[in-house]
Amino acid sequence: MGEMKERTCSHSSNPNASSQIANDFCDRLQIYMVLTDLEKKAIGTICFLGGPITLMENVLILGVIATSAMLRRKPSYLFIGSLALADVFASCFFTTSFLDFHLFRRCDGPTGYLFKLGGVTMAFSSSVGSLLLTALDRYLCIHQASSYRVLLTRRRAMLSLLILWSITIFISSLPLMGWRCPTVLNPPCSCLFPFISQAYLACWTTFILILLTLILVAYALILWKAHRHESSMTSLQGASGARQARMRMDIRLARTFGLILLILVGSWLPVLTFMLVDVSIYLTRNQQRAFAFCSTLCLLNSAVNPLLYALRCRELRIALLQCLPRSCGFGRCKNSTNDLNPTGQSAEDNCATVSDDTLAARTPQLNSVCEIVNSKSS
Numbered sequence: 001m002g003e004m005k006e007r008t009c010s011h012s013s014n015p016n017a018s019s020q021i022a023n024d025f026c027d028r029l030q031i032y033m034v035l036t037d038l039e040k041k042a043i044g045t046i047c048f049l050g051g052p053i054t055l056m057e058n059v060l061i062l063g064v065i066a067t068s069a070m071l072r073r074k075p076s077y078l079f080i081g082s083l084a085l086a087d088v089f090a091s092c093f094f095t096t097s098f099l100d101f102h103l104f105r106r107c108d109g110p111t112g113y114l115f116k117l118g119g120v121t122m123a124f125s126s127s128v129g130s131l132l133l134t135a136l137d138r139y140l141c142i143h144q145a146s147s148y149r150v151l152l153t154r155r156r157a158m159l160s161l162l163i164l165w166s167i168t169i170f171i172s173s174l175p176l177m178g179w180r181c182p183t184v185l186n187p188p189c190s191c192l193f194p195f196i197s198q199a200y201l202a203c204w205t206t207f208i209l210i211l212l213t214l215i216l217v218a219y220a221l222i223l224w225k226a227h228r229h230e231s232s233m234t235s236l237q238g239a240s241g242a243r244q245a246r247m248r249m250d251i252r253l254a255r256t257f258g259l260i261l262l263i264l265v266g267s268w269l270p271v272l273t274f275m276l277v278d279v280s281i282y283l284t285r286n287q288q289r290a291f292a293f294c295s296t297l298c299l300l301n302s303a304v305n306p307l308l309y310a311l312r313c314r315e316l317r318i319a320l321l322q323c324l325p326r327s328c329g330f331g332r333c334k335n336s337t338n339d340l341n342p343t344g345q346s347a348e349d350n351c352a353t354v355s356d357d358t359l360a361a362r363t364p365q366l367n368s369v370c371e372i373v374n375s376k377s378s
Contacts, residue, residue, distance in 0.1 A: 026107035028185040032194055033105055034288045040103050046296045051095030054303040058084040058091070060320070061310045068319045075157030076141075079133045080310050082161050086126035087302035093119035094299050102292060110184065110195045114175045117193060121204065122172035124298055127305070128211045129164045131264065133157075134309060135218035142225045171207065174200060191283040192291055198279045205275045212268060219257045260308055267301035270294040 035043065061084040064071070071077040097116035100106045108116070141148050179200050181189035190196045274291040277283065283291070310316055 028188075029107050029194060031188065032192075032288070033102060034285045035102050035292060036289075039289060039292070043292060043296060044099065044103050047095045047099050047299070050296070050299050050303055051091050054087060054091035054299060057303060057306040058087040061306050061316070062088065064316060064320050064323055067323060071315065071319060073154060075152045075154055076134075076137050077313075077316065078154070078157045078161060079130055079137055080313070080316070082164070083127060083130035083134065083305055083309060086123055086130055087305055089119065089123035090127055090299065090302045093123050094295075098295070110180065111176070114180065114195055117196070118172040118176055122168050125168040125171060125204075125208065126165055127302060128208055128215075128268070129168060130161075131305075131309075132211050132215050132218075133160060133164065135215045138222055139218045142222050171204065190278055191288060192275065192278050201275055202279045205272050205279075208268065209272060212264065215264065216261060219261060223254055223257060263301060263304055263308065267297040271298060 062081055065077050065081045065084075066072070072081075093116065097120055100116075101108075101113075137152065140152055144151055175196060179197055180195050181197050183189065185194060188194060189198050190201055193201065271291070271294050274283070274287065274294060277287075311320075
């Protein structure tokens with residue numbers, strides 16, 4: 001074990017035993033390099049475009065939150081910042097490791113490959129975990145509107161983020177710490193990832209599925225609460241109120257959350273399905289190719305996350321516009337965000353995860369879902 005070192009496919013000038021072992025090692029890795037030239041061009045285009053776009057989007061979101069003292073105080077924006085940070089790591093780790101292996105056919109040893117894969121695993125696990133915290137924040141904002149600020153303080157939000165990142169880093173480091181394929185590549189344990197144990201693959205897949213299930217449950221409870229509120233409001237307003245031209249809040253919530261969940265499940269379900277199948281049966285080369293394309297959906301999901309979660313927040317949009325170089329200098333951006341709340345709304349009324357454009361109920365003259373629920377409970 002101690003003699004196993006990282007090796008590449010480059011040919012050594014000394015025809016000794018180590019070079020022969022390196023060549024044999026690279027030959028065994030060829031079973032994972034299944035893409036044709038046309039498929040390499042297609043996936044290369046996706047990664048070369050999606051990676052930088054994802055990186056720039058999320059760095060921009062992180063920059064806006066970091067330079068705004070008011071946004072940093074709100075737990076909702078801390079969760080959005082954690083999501084953006086995870087997606088920054090995903091754009092870097094996934095793009096470089098995926099292209100390095102499938103397009104440039106680099107043959108790393110177990111330590112080098114598992115380090116890169118651990119970075120990808122950590123990034124995507126933290127991304128889904130941050131989405132769960134965002135969903136729980138929305139749940140508390142709706143179901144516990146009167147005590148939202150007491151239940152979810154900034155300290156508790158920071159503690160939850162620390163726990164999340166600690167868990168994801170630990171889980172991602174397990175293969176490096178020894179939980180790997182006992183037979184290495186002779187024969188391989190997994191048809192999708194070299195050096196990965198089937199037990200570890202099954203555990204990580206189950207972990208992500210649990211997180212996704214909790215996200216679905218949280219949003220289902222939010223819609224249920226909104227539907228109950230709208231039903232009671234309709235009964236109070238009578239027939240004339242029911243015939244108002246404005247769309248019901250629960251329908252708007254259903255459409256918005258439906259889009260969020262469709263993108264989330266559509267991005268992750270194909271990849272997780274292939275991983276579960278890989279644990280039980282042997283995958284063909286065509287299935288391996290399909291998995292390579294499906295894995296790029298996770299990168300695209302990281303590119304869409306800023307549009308779904310960050311830029312739908314009014315306060316963050318205002319902070320972004322104020323921090324644009326054309327509208328103000330860098331030194332003025334940090335101070336300009338003090339005027340982001342001209343209406344005097346509290347943090348409870350402005351749960352950042354609830355979009356003012358798509359989730360706000362304009363009847364009866366309330367500015368956010370949190371404010372509606374709070375007014376009903378008070």
